[in-house]
Amino acid sequence: MNALLRLIAFDFRLYLRDWLTIFWMLIYPVLMLIIFGSMFGNQPGAEEGLKYIDSYIPALCAMNVISVSVFTLNINMITQRESGILRRYRVSPIRSASVLLSHSIQGVFLVLAGAIEIILVANFVWDIHFSFPSLLLLFACLLFGCLSFFCLGFALSGLAKTPGAASGLAMIVFFPSLFLSGISMPVDILPTFMQKLSQWLPMSYFVELAQGVWLGGSITSFGTELAVMLGFAVVCWLLAFFLFRWEK
Amino acid sequence: MQTVIQLDQLCKRYGNTTAVDQITMQVNKGEIFGIVGPNGAGKTTLIEMLEGLRLPDSGSATVLGLDIRKHAMEIKQRIGVLLQATSMPEKAKVREVLQMFASLYHKSTDPKEISAFLGLEDKQNAFIKSLSGGWKQRVSLALALINDPDILFLDEPSMGLDPNARKEMWDMIHRLKKDGRTIVVTTHYMEEAEYLCDRIAVISHGKLVALDTPQKLISMLGGTKRISFRNAGDTGKESFAGLPYVVDVEWETDTVKLHSSQIDETLQALFRLAAEEGWMVSGLRLEDASMNDVFTEMTASGKGSEG
Incomplete structure (x- = not known):
């Protein structure tokens, strides 16, 4: 246990020293918030009495889950594998699972820190919808999303050999999810064929779920979304199981 | 003489190729034991089985009396492995890496003591990234020694080092032997094998083709x-x-x-x-x-x- 805590603390420092991680996880989402928020923030939202910004906050938090998975975790695992750091852990008596757990915990930290930051900045600039039960539910949903998307990141890391190739692969996963799952713009305004594509993206269901609970919906009314997410989690676990590699 | 590593008909296959083919040999306590052979001869696979990273297909091996099939974790507690100098996070400081890895073992030596032994006292706050190849190799060696191991595995210890750094590495290996540690070295440099090793195993196509002191091996060529x-x-x-x-x-x-x-x-x-x-x-x-x-x-x- 002590070993695991020391590893987590060690990795935490390494993550904080990586300015790319800090930019993508803690600066980029706030830039998006300010840019899109200042354009559409006060426009009326999907539901009565709510504004665009109220749906945008949970969507950005969900985006953080996928970006930490496909960028941060994916690339860090490749770097650690190719330089032989993973091998160093394997010749030491720490369990392999602990190494993956430590990275996952850094990922969860980044997702939650990003969420808190987004909510605080949004609250400072706009008059936003907020309630504590919704906040806790949103956090629970984000953790649920981490379960599947982090495995996707680990799985992707098995496919590429260099961080450069990994970034390319990450973009292929990230950008369709960003534009087609209703994060910055509602799916309704997309052309019909894109709306069809959107229905096939697990990310769309994740965004839907995050927005739903944040805006005060009951978790029980999102059965479809939860079922899709659960199925996606199983697929990602399997992918990670078969694709993740410890050795070059 | 006490045996610390014992291999008995050890085999490992990958598909149709036999990477390690019925190797039987012993490594004695306190010796520097070399393993040499061309690339792809099976050295790496052999070493990885002894380090608890791979399971053999048949045959058996014990390291410090522990079966490599059943006690990989206990073996890892008591061995040290020198890896390539790149295998440390670049954004970590020397002190942080040493402390973190020390915490992974039941028994560990004080990182300060090891740093003193390897002349790393002044580099404690340096980032790994900022170190030259020779210094990185020292930190790497410090990590291999952090649990005061009974057996030290050195894979290509002087690869990529300049002649001065190589000489220093060899001196350090000799000092470690004097402390009573058993050292297993794989190397491509025959000069290194001849200079360092008490006994050398020559591996070719997965088989052990010769095992003796460097002098005896050389005299076997017919003088x-x-x-x-x-x-x-x-x-x-x-x-x-x-x-x-x-x-x-x-x-x-x-x-x-x-x-x-x-x-x-x-x-x-x-x-x-x-x-x-x-x-x-x-x-x-x-x-x-x-x-x-x-x-x-x-x-x-x-x-x-x-x-």
Whole structure:
């Protein structure tokens, strides 16, 4: 246990020293918030009495889950594998699972820190919808999303050999999810064929779920979304199981 | 003599290729044990099984009396492994890496003590990224020693080091042996194997083809010596091969190397030949056979004497 805590603390420092991680996880989402928020923030939202910004906050938090998975975790695992750091852990008596757990915990930290930051900045600039039960539910949903998307990141890391190739692969996963799952713009305004594509993206269901609970919906009314997410989690676990590699 | 590593008919296959083919051998406590062989000979697979990273297909092995199939974790607690110098996070500081890895073991030495031993005191707050290859290798060695291991595995310890850093590494390995540690070294440099190792196992195509002290391995070549001189270009390879007691000719554009079992006789014949043909023997050097010759001889395709 002590070993695991020391590893987590060690990795935490390494993550904080990586300015790319800090930019993508803690600066980029706030830039998006300010840019899109200042354009559409006060426009009326999907539901009565709510504004665009109220749906945008949970969507950005969900985006953080996928970006930490496909960028941060994916690339860090490749770097650690190719330089032989993973091998160093394997010749030491720490369990392999602990190494993956430590990275996952850094990922969860980044997702939650990003969420808190987004909510605080949004609250400072706009008059936003907020309630504590919704906040806790949103956090629970984000953790649920981490379960599947982090495995996707680990799985992707098995496919590429260099961080450069990994970034390319990450973009292929990230950008369709960003534009087609209703994060910055509602799916309704997309052309019909894109709306069809959107229905096939697990990310769309994740965004839907995050927005739903944040805006005060009951978790029980999102059965479809939860079922899709659960199925996606199983697929990602399997992918990670078969694709993740410890050795070059 | 106490045995710390015992291999019995150890085998590992990948598909149709047998990476490690029925190797039986022992490593004794306190010796520097070398494993040499061409790339793809099975050295790495062999070492990885002993380090608890891979399971054998058949046969058995014990490390410090522990079965590698059942007790990989206990083995990892008590061995140290020197990995390539790159295998440390670049954005970590030396002190952080040492402390973190020390915390992974039941038994660990004080990172300060190891740092003093390896001259790393002044580098504690340096980022790994900022260190030169030689210093990185020292930190890497510090990590291999952090649990005060009974057995130290060194994989290519002087790869990529300049001659000074290599000499320092060799000195440190000798000091570690004096502390009573057993050291297993894999290397490509035969000079290194000859200088460092008490005994050397030669592996070729997954098989153990020879195992003995460097001196015995060299004398197994039949006690031939080498006569090398500048290749004047006037005389053909066949004429040299025809000289008395010449058993082999290494022919290069600028030098000729004759392997002779009777060096005096061969030399006289060589000078006579040069006088007859009207050229001078220049750049003359006499050498004993070395581990390089053992390596070439024993690992040449499929050849090799059991022993």
